[in-house]
Amino acid sequence: MSRKIYCLLASLVIFALVLIPSLHTPMLSDDYYYISIANLHDQIAHYREWSGRILTNMLSSYMMYYVPHALYETLTAIALTATICFIACIPNALMKNELNFHPLSALGLFALYWIANPSLGETTFWFVGAANYLWTTFYVSFFILTIALQKPKITWWKLPFALLLGFAAGCSNENTSIVTLLLTISFIIYKKNLSAIYPYLIGLIIGIGVLLLGPGTANRSLYFTDWHNLTMLGKIELQLFTRMPDSMSIFWQIYIVIVILAFLIGLNGSYSKKHIAFSAIFFVSAILCNAAFIASPFMPPRAYSGALFMILLSVSFLTSAVLDNKKTIYEYTGLSIAGIFILLYFIPSYYIMTNAILGSWNQEKIRLSMIHEQVSRGIKEITIPDLYMPKLIKSTDGYPVYKHPARNDFFHVNSINEEQTQFDYSSLNKQKTFVVNSSIYKEIMLDKVTFYTEHLYGSEKIILKLSGDINRELNDGKVIYVHLFMDNGKFVNKDTAMKAIFIDGSYYTYTNTTDIDFSKIKQIELGMYDAKTGAPFSKLVINI
Template identity: 35%
Template sequence: MVADAASLIMLQLPPIIYNFFKATIWVGLITLIAQLPSILNKEYKWEFKNFVIIFLLYWNANPNLGQTSFWTVGYSNYLLTNFFIISYFSLAFFLRDKKTQIWHFFAIPILGLLAGNSNENTSIVVVLLTLVFILIEKKRKVFVLGLPFTLVGALALLLSPGQKGRLQHSSLQVAREQSLLLRLWNYFSSHLFMDTFNSFLWVFLTFIFIGLIYYFKRQRPRKNNMVYSLIFFFSAIISNAAFGGSYVFPVSLRSLNGALILFLISLSFFLNDLCYLKSPIYKKVSHTLFFCYVYHSLSVITMLQKVLLPCIVNFK
C-alpha cells in the first residue's frame, strides 16, 4: 500500500517536484543512518564524515542503484520504504527517555505502520528488531507502543489479496507445489543465500578496515555501539535469509536494498567512536574517504556518459 500509493502520487506531479522530493528523502535517509548512533547515545552532533562514508557506500555497494534510487517506482518500493524504517527507529530512540506526550501516540504508530508495510523481507525484520529492543531496553514504552503497529503493517503486506494474486502466475507453478520447508532447504543448501551478499563487498571491506584501525590503535568501540552494531548486522543477514520462503528465485537485486540499509546502520555504529578520537586516526579515515571518492567519481562519470552521450547524439 505504501509503495504503490507513493509512486502513484509522485507520477502525477511535475518532474521537478517529485525529483526534488526524491532527492530530499535520499539525503534524509543517509543523514538518519549517519546520525542514529548519535541519537541513541544522546550526543546530537553532526557527523559529516559518517555521512560521506555512508553515502559513498550506498552508491558504490548498491545492488541496483538505478532501479532502487532513480527509477520512481523502484524508489517508492525500496528507498522511500527504507526511509520510513530508519525514521521509525530514529524517532523511537529519540523519544525513549522523553516524557510521554500526546503526539507520541500518533507519530510512533504511524511510522511503525509505514515501516512494517515496507517490503516482504524488511517488514519481518522491523517487527523482530522492535521485539529485541523491548527485551534489551530499560525504557521500552516507545517500542511497546510501536510493536502492534509494525505487526499490523507487516501482516497487511504479507497477507494481502495482492500477494495471493501474484502466486497465480504460471511461472510460479512449480514453486507453489513446494512446501515451505523444501523451499528453505533449497535456498540455504545451495549458493542462492550466499549470492545475496555478493553486492556488499565494499561494505564488508570497510568493516574490516575500520576494525583494523581499532586494533592497531588499541582501542575499541563503546559497548553500547558494538551491541547495536551487531544487532543491525545480524538483522541484515536475517532480511536476506527471509527470501528463503519466497516463490521466486533468484532474488531480484533491487530487493537486496533493505539488507544494504541495515548493514550501513550497523557500520554507522561501528564508525561512531572514530569521529570523536582526536588523533592521527582521522588521517586514516580521510584516506578511506579519498579512496571511496575516487571510485565514486569514476562511477558518476560512467553514469553521466551513458545518460548524456545518447542525448548529444540525438541532438546532433
C-alpha cells in the same frame, strides 16, 4: 565553522549529487501502470490482486499523477539525503540520545550506498522502484531514529504520529519489516521502556499485517510455479547456496571498509564496546533481511536494498566510534585509506551513471517526439528506438528492462515496438561529424558520417546517417563498404550490413571501430556493393 554547518554542507552535497540524475530520469516500466491507477478503487483492486504494499503503491501512483515530475524527483532526492543522515545519526541517538552526526560519516555512507547498491537505477532513480525501496528505507530509518530518541514517556499528542510512522515502517517491504520488528522488540527489552514505545510497535505490527496478509501478496506468489513445486528442503538449498551468496557478495566494498574500521578499533582499546555490539547486531540484521527471502518465490537484486540499509547502519556505528574519539596517526591513516578506496569506485561510478541517465533523458525526448508524430498520423503500431545505456560499473545499475503494456494505453496506441540500439543517438550532435549529403545508392542519400566515442570506457563506432529505406537494399544482399585509410599508409576494412534504425526522420547504421584510433584516419571511402558478386554501385570519399 561549527559541526552543524559542516553537517548542513554535507547534506547539501548529497542532495545535489542525487538531484542531478533524479531530475533527468524518464518514465520507465511500471510507471505507466501506476500512474493509471491513481484512484482509490483501482488501488484497492491492486491490493487485492497483486501487491500488499498499499502505502508504496499509493505514493507512486498519486505522486506521478498529481505532482510534476521535477517535484516528485526532488522529494525523492530529499528522502535519500534524509535517509543517509538518519543512518549517520542513529549511533549517537542510541548511545547518547543526541540528534547529530559527523559530516564525513554521512558522505562516506552515501558513497557506499552508491557503489554497493545492488540495483542503483531501479532502487533510486526509477520512481516506482524508488517508492518500493528508497522511500521504504526512509520510513524504516526514520522509525529507528525516532524510537532511539524517544523519551521515557510519550505525550498523548504524539500517539497518532507514532502509529502512523510505525505503520509506514511495517508496510515498507516484506523482509525489512520483519527484521525491523525483531529489532524493535529487542530494543524494548534492552531499554525496558514498553510504555513509551508501544504505539510505534502497534503501528509497526498493523503495517506488517496489512503488507503480509494482503490477498494480492498471496495471489502474486502463485505465478511462480517453479518455486512452489520445490520441496521445503529445495527452497532451503536454493536460499542458502544460491541466493544468499549472491545477495551478500555484492556488498564486498562495504566489507573492506568494515575490516579497515574494525582494525582501527582493535588498535585502540578505549572504544565503546556498545558501538561494536550494535554494529554486529545490524550486520546480523542485514543477513536476516536476505535470509527472510526463503519464504519468497522471487529475489531480484533490487530486493537486497533492505540488507544494504542494515549493513550501512553497521558501518555507521563503526565510523562513529572512530570519528567521535581522539584520533592518532593510525586512525587518520586508516580513514584516509578507506576514503581513497571508496572514492576510487564512487567517482567513476557517479560520472558514468549520471552521464548515462542524462543521455537517457535526451533520448526519451526523441522517443516521445517520434511517438507523438506517429500518433498524429493515425498510426497505432508505433516503432521507436529503445533507451540505450552505456556499460556501467555494475551491470545491475541500469534501468528495469520490462516494458509494461500500460504504456500503450497511456499513448492510446495498440503497441510500441522498441528497436535495439547500440549507441546514444541523443549525443550524435556532440560527436565529430562530417557532412556528406551525397547519393550512396540510387535515391538513398548518405547525409552524415559520425565518429562516435563513449568516454572513459565504452565503444567506438562510425555511424552513418542516411535518408531513404536503406534496409530494403541491405535485405536485398547489398553491403555498405567503409574503407579506412590510416596516416601510416595502412588500409582497414569496416564494411557493414547492420540493420539501420529509424530515428527521428533518418536511418542510422554503424560499424564497430573499437580497434581504431580516429585521430589516425586520413581518408574514408564509402559506398555500396553486391555481396554476391562484389560489384560496387557507388563510391564516396571523405578526406579527414
